[in-house]
Amino acid sequence: xxxxxxxxxxxxxxxxxxxxxxxxxxxxxxxxxxxxxxxxxxxxxxxxxxxxxxxxxxxxxxxxxxxxxxxxxxxxxxxxxxxxxxxxxxxxxxxxxxxxxxxxxxxxxxxxxxxxxxxxxxxxxxxxxxxxxxxxxxxxxxxxxxxxxxxxxxxxxxxxxxxxxxxxxxxxxxxxxxxxxxxxxxxxxxxxxxxxxxxxxxxxxxxxxxxxxxxxxxxxxxxxxxxxxxxxxxxxxxxxxxxxxxxxxxxxxxxxxxxxxxxxxxxxxxxxxxxxxxxxxxxxxxxxxxxxxxxxxxxxxxxxxxxxxxxxxxxxxxxxxxxxxxxxxxxxxxxxxxxxxxxxxxxxxxxxxxxxxxxxxxxxxxxxxxxxxxxxxxxxxxxxxxxxxxxxxx
Amino acid sequence: xxxxxxxxxxxxxxxxxxxxxxxxxxxxxxxxxxxxxxxxxxxxxxxxxxxxxxxxxxxxxxxxxxxxxxxxxxxxxxxxxxxxxxxxxxxxxxxxxxxxxxxxxxxxxxxxxxxxxxxxxxxxxxxxxxxxxxxxxxxxxxxxxxxxxxxxxxxxxxxxxxxxxxxxxxxxxxxxxxxxxxxxxxxxxxxxxxxxxxxxxxxxxxxxxxxxxxxxxxxxxxxxxxxxxxxxxxxxxxxxxxxxxxxxxxxxxxxxxxxxxxxxxxxxxxxxxxxxxxxxxxxxxxxxxxxxxxxxxxxxxxxxxxxxxxxxxxxxxxxxxxxxxxxxxxxxxxxxxxxxxxxxxxxxxxxxxxxxxxxxxxxxxxxxxxxxxxxxxxxxxxxxxxxxxxxxx
Numbered sequence: 057x058x059x060x061x062x063x064x065x066x067x068x069x070x071x072x073x074x075x076x077x078x079x080x081x082x083x084x085x086x087x088x089x090x091x092x093x094x095x096x097x098x099x100x101x102x103x104x105x106x107x108x109x110x111x112x113x114x115x116x117x118x119x120x121x122x123x124x125x126x127x128x129x130x131x132x133x134x135x136x137x138x139x140x141x142x143x144x145x146x147x148x149x150x151x152x153x154x155x156x157x158x159x160x161x162x163x164x165x166x167x168x169x170x171x172x173x174x175x176x177x178x179x180x181x182x183x184x185x186x187x188x189x190x191x192x193x194x195x196x197x198x199x200x201x202x203x204x205x206x207x208x209x210x211x212x213x214x215x216x217x218x219x220x221x222x223x224x225x226x227x228x229x230x231x232x233x234x235x236x237x238x239x240x241x242x243x244x245x246x247x248x249x250x251x252x253x254x255x256x257x258x259x260x261x262x263x264x265x266x267x268x269x270x271x272x273x274x275x276x277x278x279x280x281x282x283x284x285x286x287x288x289x290x291x292x293x294x295x296x297x298x299x300x301x302x303x304x305x306x307x308x309x310x311x312x313x314x315x316x317x318x319x320x321x322x323x324x325x326x327x328x329x330x331x332x333x334x335x336x337x338x339x340x341x342x343x344x345x346x347x348x349x350x351x352x353x354x355x356x357x358x359x360x361x362x363x364x365x366x367x368x369x370x371x372x373x374x375x376x377x378x379x380x381x382x383x384x385x386x387x388x389x390x391x392x393x394x395x396x397x398x399x400x401x402x403x404x405x406x407x408x409x410x411x412x413x414x415x416x417x418x419x420x421x422x423x424x425x426x427x428x429x430x431x432x433x434x435x436x437x438x439x440x441x442x443x444x445x446x447x448x449x450x
Numbered sequence: 451x452x453x454x455x456x457x458x459x460x461x462x463x464x465x466x467x468x469x470x471x472x473x474x475x476x477x478x479x480x481x482x483x484x485x486x487x488x489x490x491x492x493x494x495x496x497x498x499x500x501x502x503x504x505x506x507x508x509x510x511x512x513x514x515x516x517x518x519x520x521x522x523x524x525x526x527x528x529x530x531x532x533x534x535x536x537x538x539x540x541x542x543x544x545x546x547x548x549x550x551x552x553x554x555x556x557x558x559x560x561x562x563x564x565x566x567x568x569x570x571x572x573x574x575x576x577x578x579x580x581x582x583x584x585x586x587x588x589x590x591x592x593x594x595x596x597x598x599x600x601x602x603x604x605x606x607x608x609x610x611x612x613x614x615x616x617x618x619x620x621x622x623x624x625x626x627x628x629x630x631x632x633x634x635x636x637x638x639x640x641x642x643x644x645x646x647x648x649x650x651x652x653x654x655x656x657x658x659x660x661x662x663x664x665x666x667x668x669x670x671x672x673x674x675x676x677x678x679x680x681x682x683x684x685x686x687x688x689x690x691x692x693x694x695x696x697x698x699x700x701x702x703x704x705x706x707x708x709x710x711x712x713x714x715x716x717x718x719x720x721x722x723x724x725x726x727x728x729x730x731x732x733x734x735x736x737x738x739x740x741x742x743x744x745x746x747x748x749x750x751x752x753x754x755x756x757x758x759x760x761x762x763x764x765x766x767x768x769x770x771x772x773x774x775x776x777x778x779x780x781x782x783x784x785x786x787x788x789x790x791x792x793x794x795x796x797x798x799x800x801x802x803x804x805x806x807x808x809x810x811x812x813x814x815x816x817x818x819x820x821x822x823x824x825x826x827x828x829x830x831x832x833x834x835x836x837x838x839x840x841x842x843x
Binding site: 146151154157158160161162163164165168171180181184185191192194196225226228266267268269270317392395396422423424425426427 | 474475476477478479480481513514517518519520521523530531532533535566568569572573575576579580583602603606712714716729731732735
């Protein structure tokens with residue numbers, strides 16, 4: 057229930073879709089799970105929690121719409137002012153290319169070991185060039201942390217995977233043993249994806265700060281593994297029909313467990329929101345040679361960002377399918393014709409595209425964000441169990 | 451300037467310029483407007499409410515501000531650190547002027563030129579190192595490792611793909627004629643010591659091609675066999691393929707491809723999305739380059755093998771001539787870089803110069819063999835239809 061606030065004249069509500077202000081006609085009729093729709097754009101509202109102190113806590117009658125659109129000439133909103141804050145990206149491909157040249161040199165000279173430090177230098181640059189509401193982000197990861205994460209991941213997943221996938225064949229074992237080992241290797245790989253996703257996300261968020269406040273991720277890897285494996289299985293059983301729901305569930309888990317300081321992100325997107333578009337995209341694929349997925353990708357990004365909120369604010373993404381198409385096709389040709397050397401420019405193009413189209417609107421007072429102990433954890437290692445040891449691969 | 455060094459912090463505060471910035475305490479996201487002064491030993495930060503902080507230079511970490519247009523960000527204290535952000539990068543000059551010896555760990559904009567020049571040096575070094583690795587390092591590594599790979603691994607690899615390349619149902623087997631082919635292999639191998647058991651499999655397939663599988667199996671398509679005019683010409687093809695096996699080209703190719711991938715992973719660092727296509731392009735060009743090197747080696751060593759076996763080298767050249775007429779391939783120019791094989795013309799030229807080493811013209815190879823009959827291995831056995839070339843113009 058976003059944009060709910062109280063003024064002298066009663067309870068008000070702002071639709072997060074069209075930003076129309078509504079007055080709650082009879083707040084006494086509101087009760088948890090009462091449903092209503094925005095009169096302007098039909099966006100549904102649900103009363104999530106009605107506290108005892110609030111006047112909003114009574115049953116609504118069927119057919120009685122509890123909302124009333126506030127008159128345009130409503131007096132100025134003195135309590136809360138919804139503010140739009142922009143994201144931005146100031147980096148350029150040339151600087152990043154310079155960084156990557158030195159990185160390649162040092163990586164070659166150190167037989168690849170420097171790769172992890174190189175990654176940190178690139179991220180530090182990209183994060184430092186990203187700004188929100190006039191302040192730059194900062195990346196706090198270190199090369200030795202990434203290196204340790206890599207060693208850990210190789211030990212726990214890489215080496216067992218290689219042994220299972222190739223060992224029996226090289227040793228000339230029986231066919232059934234080879235097949236069993238292959239299957240086990242496949243299982244290990246599938247289980248590794250969610251673990252790595254959570255590990256990488258936790259690591260990146262805890263190493264990211266804005267105005268000195270660290271982000272964090274509080275989801276448990278084990279929960280995500282369960283969610284992922286169930287979803288992947290359902291996806292296979294339903295021949296992919298389940299995919300948009302699976303996608304939304306993953307997004308829900310990943311976003312709603314992410315925090316900035318003491319504030320948690322919220323995500324209220326549903327699989328149904330994209331199911332129609334997804335089916336359409338699948339059906340159009342043979343006709344449009346797959347190019348239509350750019351439009352789906354843009355729609356998905358818009359939907360997911362719009363369903364993401366933080367404190368009293370909501371994100372908006374305005375990128376369109378045509379823009380995604382131009383960006384990605386351009387990047388593809390840049391990379392193919394330079395054998396990959398154009399990647400600093402494609403990276404900055406990608407970053408600029410996302411950040412230029414992203415805004416955060418709402419009455420949230422960002423100054424009230426406070427550092428939480430969780431987010432200040434310096435290493436993210438050994439927090440809660442073996443799976444949460446902060447693997448970092450990407 | 452002795453006075454200046456002896457002077458107290460207060461003295462230098464009064465002379466140095468004040469910088470506007472904001473301070474983050476690491477506890478909340480609230481920005482506090484501050485003014486910053488430099489002294490000989492520390493930064494002096496004054497909040498709007500008059501509260502003052504002293505940050506000794508040695509304990510300050512700079513996390514941003516090394517690139518043009520980036521605000522200067524300094525951190526101080528244990529995590530979660532306090533931070534000071536000053537958007538005017540001119541501040542850095544002042545800091546370095548105020549305390550040149552204590553601020554060497556902070557970015558100095560005066561050194562940016564040096565950094566740019568070092569970047570150029572790195573670029574040149576990358577090109578040189580990459581080129582050396584690509585041209586000599588990777589092939590060298592492969593030729594060191596390949597001989598140490600157990601023959602059983604190669605044999606198993608060959609067996610794993612043989613059914614796909616030469617399905618049992620498509621194999622042409624007729625003991626008297628197949629033995630003739632084995633005789634040619636034996637003649638070529640001569641006294642050569644090798645851990646492999648060489649074996650020729652003829653497959654019913656109109657393509658003019660032959661393949662060497664690791665571990666000793668040579669697959670010959672009937673299309674190629676039927677184009678050869680003499681046993682000597684076929685021996686030329688076999689000599690080439692035998693050298694692929696003896697020189698372990700498949701194993702070396704696998705090692706070279708793996709190391710190229712590794713090298714590109716190091717350079718590219720990222721295999722996601724479109725990047726993979728760009729790197730795949732680089733990898734393919736590398737693969738083709740190495741493949742052409744193998745073909746050259748197999749040609750040269752095959753010719754040597756032919757000469758040692760006392761077979762007329764002109765036979766091998768003659769067959770390449772036939773191939774050239776049957777399938778002219780675009781050669782020369784840029785196309786040379788996009789091909790797995792060197793152009794047939796170049797190969798003929800090279801073989802001709804190699805064959806000049808032969809002093810005397812050798813006797814006819816296997817004069818007692820009815821080659822017209824042998825090469826029709828995949829045809830019906832009746833002697834009337836034995837000549838495939840005349841029956842399929």
